[in-house]
Amino acid sequence: MRKSKAATARNRSQRAALRTALKAAKDPAATPTAKRKATQLLDRAARKGLVHRNTAARQKSSIAKAK
Helix, strand or coil, X not given: CHHHHHHHHHHHHXXXXXXXXXXXXXXXXXXXXXXXXXXXXXXHHHHHCCCCHHHXXXXXXXXXXXX
């Protein structure tokens, strides 16, 4: 029970950080650094099982297309 609560809290925190980075990266005035950070977080989230790998790939593509 304690392990699942700890994992839930950790996942919630990481998912929130990922969503924040994605919003910053998809902003029209996003810097290359913000896009790189979001891409790194997506790669890590997919590797750790936080998001599905296809979801991560789709979002990375969306970041790359953003002007």
